[in-house]
Amino acid sequence: MAALRIVIADDHPLFRDALRLAVSQTVVDGEIAEAASFDALCERLRAAPDVDLVLLDLNMPGMNGLSGLLYLRAEFAAVPIVVVSANENPRVVRHALDLGAVGYIPKSAAAAEIRDAIGTLLAGGAWLPPALDARPAGGEADALPTLLNTLTPQQSRVLMLLSEGLANKQIAHAMQVTEATIKAHVSAILHKLGVDNRTQAVILARQLAAEVSEPAPGSAAEPNAAR
DSSP: OOOEEEEEEEEOOHHHHHHHHHHHHHHTOOOEESSSSSSHHHHHHHHHHOSEEEEOOSSTOOOTTHHHHHHHHHTTTTEEEEESSSSOOHHHHHHHTTTTEEEEEEESOOOHHHHHHHHHHTTTTTTTTTOOOOSSSOOOOOHHHHHHHTTTTHHHHHHHHHHOOOHHHHHHEEEHHHHHHHHHHHHHHHHHHHOOSHHHHHHHHHHHHHHSSSSSSOOOOOOOOOO
């Protein structure tokens, strides 16, 4: 039987070490890779897409919060992704799950809880700690993740780069396509999101990043996974 392949994507070396320990205590002879940025993670998944689980930090360089998760789920749809974050805001949790994450692990979780989560996810299950209530406030669903999920991988990437303030020409250079292709993507994005101009689309994308960057109530300052 082939060894399970896990990628730990986090820009903090100490927390990567803590998660590596938790994974090694859960998986026998697993192959564990690491990435410290969004671009490094994408390169790793393009080079070897046969990954059983990605443990993803939402605040890595290049992620733009949940915009990065949106792109990863669109580009690497077959790869299960669990968010591991210090942000315990129920709205962020709900958006992450709506955008395709198979689970959400708070960085404040105890070592045993993280090991249990990893085991459950690798067995094909979903995982959300009872303390994190991901139900919509007032029972109303948020339409934004549904709209964003209609974007193609290329459109998701264009939206991320738009939110960084890049012009069409700069985005075309970054994606190695023509400026006309980017203009077509932008038009499709505006149509799918139901907005009139690129500024309104950028506002929606930045909402996802802003939610993740907000202080997380009750989050721990030190990783617990190695304790």
